[in-house]
Amino acid sequence: EDQVTQSPEALRLQEGESSSLNCSYTVSGLRGLFWYRQDPGKGPEFLFTLYSAGEEKEKERLKATLTKKESFLHITAPKPEDSATYLCAVRGGADGLTFGKGTHLIIQP
Amino acid sequence: EAGVTQFPSHSVIEKGQTVTLRCDPISGHDNLYWYRRVMGKEIKFLLHFVKESKQDESGMPNNRFLAERTGGTYSTLKVQPAELEDSGVYFCASSQAFGGGELFFGEGSRLTVL
Numbered sequence: 001e002d003q004v005t006q007s008p009e010a011l012r013l014q015e016g017e018s019s020s021l022n023c024s025y026t027v028s029g030l031r032g033l034f035w036y037r038q039d040p041g042k043g044p045e046f047l048f049t050l051y052s053a054g055e056e057k058e059k060e061r062l063k064a065t066l067t068k069k070e071s072f073l074h075i076t077a078p079k080p081e082d083s084a085t086y087l088c089a090v091r092g093g094a095d096g097l098t099f100g101k102g103t104h105l106i107i108q109p
Numbered sequence: 110e111a112g113v114t115q116f117p118s119h120s121v122i123e124k125g126q127t128v129t130l131r132c133d134p135i136s137g138h139d140n141l142y143w144y145r146r147v148m149g150k151e152i153k154f155l156l157h158f159v160k161e162s163k164q165d166e167s168g169m170p171n172n173r174f175l176a177e178r179t180g181g182t183y184s185t186l187k188v189q190p191a192e193l194e195d196s197g198v199y200f201c202a203s204s205q206a207f208g209g210g211e212l213f214f215g216e217g218s219r220l221t222v223l
Contacts, residue, residue: 004151043113043200043214044152087152095165096142096154097212 002027002092006100013078013107021073021103023088033071034097035064036087044087047073078107111135113215115201121221127189130218132201134183140204141184142212143176147197155199158184159207191222 005024013019025033032051036044048057050066057064061082063074073086085104089097114133122128134141143155155174156166160181169176173192178184188195198219202212 041216043202043216044212045214046211049211089152094154094167095157095207096144096168098154099152101151 002090002094002098004088004090004098004100006086006088006103008103009101010104011106013075013105015079015107015109016077018074018076018078020075021086021088021105023071023073023100024069025071025088025090026069027090027092027098029092031091033066034089034091035062035071035073036089038085038087038102047086075105078105080107080109083107113201113203113213115199115215115218117218118216119219119221121223122191123223124193125190127187128191128220130186130188130199130201130220132184132186132215134201134203135205135213138203138205138213139181140207141178142202142204143184143186144200144202144214145197146200146217147194152200155186188220191220193222196220196222 003026007022035047038044048064053068055066061076065072083106085102087102089099116131120128139160141158144152146152154168157164158178161178175187198217200217202214204212
């Protein structure tokens with residue numbers, strides 16, 4: 001059974017204080033690792049897809065990296081508007097994505 | 110362009126009653142997915158439609174849940190009869206191509222079963 005574990009569960013940073021979120025996974029036949037952002041009362045919003053170890057993707061202050069066992073979402077010089085829950089998901093054998101519980105990120109001004 | 114829309118946004122029903130949730134995907138998206146988040150747990154996959162056909166329904170919890178997608182357009186998810194453990198947020202998502210992971214999610218339908 002595919003599994004995704006995210007850490008930490010919650011993270012509070014000062015504006016401009018860079019950090020990383022972790023996503024550890026076990027999957028039989030990885031067909032993609034995905035990062036989503038979710039704001040309160042909204043549905044998840046797609047950020048990145050990674051397919052193979054060593055792959056990196058960047059978007060504004062976010063950079064996602066992938067190894068054979070985990071993925072990191074690096075946040076550089078975050079702003080308050082980056083506050084959200086960040087979700088990691090994998091696609092293995094089934095059509096659907098297997099999600100982690102997410103990391104609740106708060107950026108204080 | 111309109112996003113994925115879901116209705117109702119919130120439904121409160123008694124145990125044993127029936128509820129039908131509706132999802133209108135982005136126009137032209139053949140792939141439609143239903144997911145559910147129960148309080149305190151992760152978002153879980155329920156099923157996947159390609160046009161009007163059920164491609165994968167391995168995540169459907171039991172036969173009290175019935176999903177349909179009429180003419181390959183909107184989809185409904187019916188829960189009959191509802192149980193307490195069915196409470197949660199039901200998300201619908203759609204995508205044009207399968208496999209890319211870029212799913213467009215709706216805002217969800219919150220179901221509360223009393």
